[in-house]
Amino acid sequence: MSRRTKKAARTPGAARPTVTVCRGCCCGTPAKVPHLDHEAQLTDLRTQLTGVAMVRRTDCLDACERANVIVIQPSAEGRKAGGRPVWLGQVNDPGAAADITTWVKNGGPGLAEAPDILDLYTFSPSRRVRHELED
Secondary structure: OOOOHHHHOOOOOOOOOEEEEEEOHHHHHHHHOOOOOOHHHHHHHHHHOOOOEEEEEOOOOOOOOHOEEEEEEHHHHHOOOOOEEEEEOOOOOHHHHHOOOOOOOOOOOOOOOHHHHHHOOOOOOOOHHHHHHOO
């Protein structure tokens, strides 16, 4: 068995999309984004995506200037269809979280078109940052 196969076999929910929510030094803090209930946003994503996607919290995605950052990684099927992780920054509006939820419920990257409004939040992080998340 190859290293990659072993890693995939151990990852629970690998067949589903993964939603990574930054909640470190800048993202998720009232000092940086004061008008948002950060814990409510995370709880809402987890509640709405139960059984659909794995939602995980991380300390820092190293894109602090774009707080709050959320990364949508495709499911295994979405990746086979050409989907790649989508980085979303300044997700500080409840409507944006709702659009993310709808998109992921419809299949997410590679399987469903993202709502046009999410283009406003999409950005491309440095290669180093992308590589660290995908490992």
